[in-house]
Amino acid sequence: MALWGGRFEEAVSEVTQEFGASLPIDRHLYRQDIAGSKAHATMLAAQGIISEEDRDAICAGLDGIQADIDAGAFSFDINDEDIHMSIESELTRRIGEAGGRLHTGRSRNDQVATDTRLAAKALAKQLMEDNLGLRRALVEAADAAGDTILPGMTHLQHAQPVLFAHQLLAYVWMLTRDFGRLRAAFDAADASPLGAAALAGTTYPLDRQMTAEALGFSRVIENSLDAVSDRDFLLDLEYACSVMAVHLSRLSEEIVLWSSQEFGFITLSDAFSTGSSIMPQKKNPDFAELIRGKTGRVVGDLVQLLMTCKGLPLAYNKDLQEDKEGALDAAHTLDQCLTVMRGMVSTWKVNAGRMRAVMHRGHLAATDVADYLAKRGMPFREAHAVVGHLVLEAEKAGCDISELPIETFRAASDLFGDDVVGAFDLDAIVAARTTRGGTARAAVAEQRRAVEDALAADEAALAGLSAVVEMGEGTRSVL
Structure with missing residues (x-):
């Protein structure tokens, strides 16, 4: 019968036992469960709730169970329902009555949460x-x-x-x-x-801070x-x-x-x-x-x-x-x-x-060409439109904007000079982005x-x- 079976007159059916079991998943938490149980037993003994002899037997028994699980020599039984009941039932089988005192002052609810x-x-x-x-x-x-x-x-x-x-x-x-x-x-x-x-807590004088510290928790809920x-x-x-x-x-x-x-x-x-x-x-x-x-x-x-x-x-x-x-x-x-x-x-x-x-596809220099005009006094929104028209011309010609003849640029705006070719230098374009978080080499080095x-x-x-x-x-x- 299950550890909680005292109130029941018959066992659950096989199908519901299998449906309700969490053991296939929570068996992976066996180390955590054993650590929590050892901390709990140590605290119970420190508080005078169980004897030191029971504590030692419990901790030794738990160490033996962990060693067996680590070695793959432990047989899990689906009838145990979860990792907590599996370990506790085996502990009681191994050390006797002392194993039945481990669960004093705790529930599977706080145990599984731990x-x-x-x-x-x-x-x-x-x-x-x-x-x-x-x-x-x-x-x-x-x-x-x-x-x-x-x-x-x-x-x-x-x-x-x-x-x-x-x-x-x-x-x-x-x-x-x-x-x-x-x-x-x-x-x-x-x-x-x-x-x-x-x-709701418990009537036993537990020291929750002690178990929290033993398990490496920074605080108690x-x-x-x-x-x-x-x-x-x-x-x-x-x-x-x-x-x-x-x-x-x-x-x-x-x-x-x-x-x-x-x-x-x-x-x-x-x-x-x-x-x-x-x-x-x-x-x-x-x-x-x-x-x-x-x-x-x-x-x-x-x-x-x-x-x-x-x-x-x-x-x-x-x-x-x-x-x-x-x-x-x-x-x-x-x-x-x-x-x-x-x-x-x-x-x-x-x-x-x-x-x-x-890099010479997709008119990557277009923004810098617009900046070229803006730096010469043209409002950026107007410069954006001018360069957009030049991109259209390049698309029709089947080339990149950087490959358009200088005459096409001058026809689009008299602000264009021969030095516009500097706006097509991809390395210079990258190097110019010096704002914090930008792509210039110096900015990337700072990043x-x-x-x-x-x-x-x-x-x-x-x-x-x-x-x-x-x-x-x-x-x-x-x-």
Whole structure:
């Protein structure tokens, strides 16, 4: 009979037992569950609620169970329903009566909330490490790009020339914001619900601060109802995962385009490409496409949890059993995506010559030609119209605006002189964008210093995080 079966005259049916069991998912949280139980037993003994002998037996028994699970020598029984009951029933079988005292002063409600928060902290910490690794790879790629320029685009149309390094650093800044969201998710999870019991607290003289400190939590949740029912921290984690997945999807789309025959800006390493079963010439950016595709999965995990939490009355409801699968899946999926993206960025070959060759398409100098007129007194809106007409003339002639004869420019405005050809110099166009955050080499160098400062700050923040139960394989999804 189940550990809660005293009030029941018959067992649940086989189909409902299987339907209601969370063990296939929460078994991945066994390390967190055992850590929480050891902290709880130690506190119970310190408070005189159980004996020191019982504490020692409980902790030794739990260590033995963890060693068996680590070694793959532990047999999980679906009839145990969840990881908490599985471990507790085995503990009682191994050490006898002392095992039955472990659950004094707690409920599965605060127990599972504790396990999930420990796992969320570990997952966020792992993803922060991954985030820093990809940012470093992108910075190294930007440094290696040097003065390479490519056509900057809006609406996927040639717009203005930019340094390739500038383009890559834009993604570094996206990932910097992602790190902040992960840090916020870590902080949201960094509060202990242990000791809240089922929903109302307990009559035992528990020291909740003691267990919080033992488990590496920075604080105790102040309201027992909130402690067992809150899953905002998982929403924060899955939101952070979703936004970062969207950013990786955007970069993946660029990689798919850049590596195509039409663009040819980069060549992906063979290690991060695949071929075709029928077309021997193919080299496909499959892994960039997979990252782009897996973004929907990560976002879907967030939507699932939002809908699960919607409309739940206080306090705990069985709906919340559905909270962990999506979080583990989202974090594991994103962990893989970050690893693969880092590999692609670190090993691609940049084809600077190809980028340069396509710069004379799309009238990339048009804005600077308009600025040429504006700097000579013509209102910019009028200059915009004049240059727009010149672009039309170039389109009709089948050439770039820079290839129009000087007579065409003079016919459009007497403000044009022979020096207008300086407005067509792509390197000069890039070098002129010296405003903060611009694409000029000097501005990018200043940005690079800011990027390094942000990286150093985030690395220090990660190193200073409070202790967490190590993620290891125990909290990685195997879905």
